[in-house]
């Protein structure tokens with residue numbers, strides 16, 4: 001028997017960024033919470049495939065918006 005995976009007690013929010021082309025909030029593919037964002041566990045720059053314009057955007061955690 002394998003041990004059950006640890007279940008997060010904290011509900012994770014979607015990390016969103018604002019698309020520079022369309023101004024829409026798009027999901028970066030990353031889940032997190034405020035603590036995660038503040039604790040630099042997210043790399044300085046990340047690429048996200050934008051669901052609004054189809055391009056890839058480089059984003060930083062300072063731009064991130066949490067959405068439930």
Ligand SMILES: [Zn+2]
Pocket residue numbers: 019020021022050051052053054055057
């Ligand atoms: Zn975009």
